[in-house]
Amino acid sequence: MNRRKSTFIIVSLIVLLGGSFGLSKLFISMKPDSPKRPAIDMKRFVQAETVQYGKVISPLEAKGRVISSSEVALVAEASGKVQQGSVALKKGTSFKKGQLLAVIYKDEVELALKASKSKFLNTITTLLPDLKVDYPGSFDAFMKFFNDIDINKEMPDLPDYSNEKLKVFLASRSLLSDYYGILQDEKKLGRHYLYAPFNGAFTQVSFEVGAYVNIGGQVARMIRTDELEVEVPVKNIQSKWIEKGDKVKIYSGNGNKYVMGNVVRKSNFIDEDTQSRSIFVKLPDVSSQELLAGDYKKVEFPGQEIENAMQLPRNAVFNSNEVFVVIEGMLKKKEINVLKWNENTLVFDGLQEGSKVVTQPLINARENSPVGILGEESSGSVSATQSNQNKEQKQSKSK
Missing domain, CATH: 2.40.420 (conserved putative lor/sdh protein from methanococcus maripaludis s2 fold)
Known part of the structure; x- marks a missing residue:
C-alpha cells in the first residue's frame, strides 16, 4: 500500500512539473517582441x-651615416716579418700622408741590391777606357754617371746611348741588362716599405709588429679622415627631388648646430633590403667639426618648389x-x-x-x-539651444 502511494506521489509531481514548464513556454511565446531602437549616428566635430x-x-629630412671617402686595405707586397714604422701599428692610430706605416723585413733584399750595384760599378770601370778611345763624345757623360752612383741611393739616369754603335757596344758588355736589373731590384726593395696614401687612421690591424706576413696578406685596413661623406638612404620616389650639387645641412646633434655639405653623387641602383637609393653628401673641412666616421646624422635637403x-x-x-x-x-x-x-x-x-x-x-x-x-559651429544653433534651456527652467519654477 505504501509503495502504491509513493508511486502515485512521484507520478503526480512529474506531471505538475511538466505542466508548469509547458505553460511557461506558452506564455513566453505569446509575449510580443520589444521594438529595437534605431541606430543613431552621433554627430562628431573634426578638424x-x-x-x-x-x-x-617642402624640404626633405633623412638620417645618414658618416663614412670615409676612401677605405682601403694595407696589403703586403713582400713576405717577411712585420717591423715597426714611424707610427704604432694599432687599431685607432692616426697618421699623415707619406708617413712610414710599417716595414717588411728587408735586410737580405737590401744587401743583394748593394752587391748588384757594386758589381755594376766594376763593369763600368772596365768600359771607361774603351769609351774614351772609341767613343770620346760619350766618355764625359758616362764618367759623370759613374761618379753619381751611390750604393745607398737610387740609381741615376743612364746617359744617352742613341748612337747605334755605342748601343751595340754597351749591350755586348751586359751594361744595359745589368742596369735595368738593378732598377728592378730597387722596385722590389721599395715593396718592403708601406707608406700612408692619405691622412687617416687604422680601423683594423691583422698583423702587428713581429708577425710574419706573406705576399698579398692584409696587414691592416684604414680610412681617410680628412675627407668624409654622409651616405643617406632615401626612398626612390623621393630621390627625384634631389639633384647633384644641392647644398644640404648636416646637423651635428647639438641643438640646431649644423655644417653645410653638397650632394656629390646618387647611386644608380636600389638597395634590395631597404628599397632605397643612396645619396652621398660631401663634408668640407671636417678637421674642425665634430663629425666622425660611423656617426648617424640628420640631413636636410633643400626645399623643392612644387x-x-x-x-x-x-x-x-x-x-x-x-x-x-x-x-x-x-x-x-x-x-x-x-x-x-x-x-x-x-x-x-x-x-x-x-x-x-x-x-x-x-x-x-x-x-x-x-x-x-571645428571652428565653424553655428552661433544661431547655440543661441537657440540656450533659449530652450531658459524656457525649461522657467516652467519648472512655475510648477
Whole structure:
C-alpha cells in the first residue's frame, strides 16, 4: 500500500512539473517582441581645412651615416716579418700622408741590391777606357754617371746611348741588362716599405709588429679622415627631388648646430633590403667639426618648389591615397594624388579647390556620417539651444 502511494506521489509531481514548464513556454511565446531602437549616428566635430593650391616649398629630412671617402686595405707586397714604422701599428692610430706605416723585413733584399750595384760599378770601370778611345763624345757623360752612383741611393739616369754603335757596344758588355736589373731590384726593395696614401687612421690591424706576413696578406685596413661623406638612404620616389650639387645641412646633434655639405653623387641602383637609393653628401673641412666616421646624422635637403599643390598631415591619409572631405555636413571618401612624401606631411593635389579636407586621423569613421567642422559651429544653433534651456527652467519654477 505504501509503495502504491509513493508511486502515485512521484507520478503526480512529474506531471505538475511538466505542466508548469509547458505553460511557461506558452506564455513566453505569446509575449510580443520589444521594438529595437534605431541606430543613431552621433554627430562628431573634426578638424578640416579649405583646399587651396599654391607653391609649396617642402624640404626633405633623412638620417645618414658618416663614412670615409676612401677605405682601403694595407696589403703586403713582400713576405717577411712585420717591423715597426714611424707610427704604432694599432687599431685607432692616426697618421699623415707619406708617413712610414710599417716595414717588411728587408735586410737580405737590401744587401743583394748593394752587391748588384757594386758589381755594376766594376763593369763600368772596365768600359771607361774603351769609351774614351772609341767613343770620346760619350766618355764625359758616362764618367759623370759613374761618379753619381751611390750604393745607398737610387740609381741615376743612364746617359744617352742613341748612337747605334755605342748601343751595340754597351749591350755586348751586359751594361744595359745589368742596369735595368738593378732598377728592378730597387722596385722590389721599395715593396718592403708601406707608406700612408692619405691622412687617416687604422680601423683594423691583422698583423702587428713581429708577425710574419706573406705576399698579398692584409696587414691592416684604414680610412681617410680628412675627407668624409654622409651616405643617406632615401626612398626612390623621393630621390627625384634631389639633384647633384644641392647644398644640404648636416646637423651635428647639438641643438640646431649644423655644417653645410653638397650632394656629390646618387647611386644608380636600389638597395634590395631597404628599397632605397643612396645619396652621398660631401663634408668640407671636417678637421674642425665634430663629425666622425660611423656617426648617424640628420640631413636636410633643400626645399623643392612644387607648383599647384598643398600639404597635409600624413596621419590624415588612409589606404595610401584616400582622405575624408566634408560635403554638406557628411563625410565622403576622396582619392588624392600624392606628389611627395615627407616625414610627417605629404604634398598632394587632386581635390577640388574650395572643398573641406579633414586634417586629422578619424577612428571608426564611416562614409556618410554626420560631422561638423571645428571652428565653424553655428552661433544661431547655440543661441537657440540656450533659449530652450531658459524656457525649461522657467516652467519648472512655475510648477
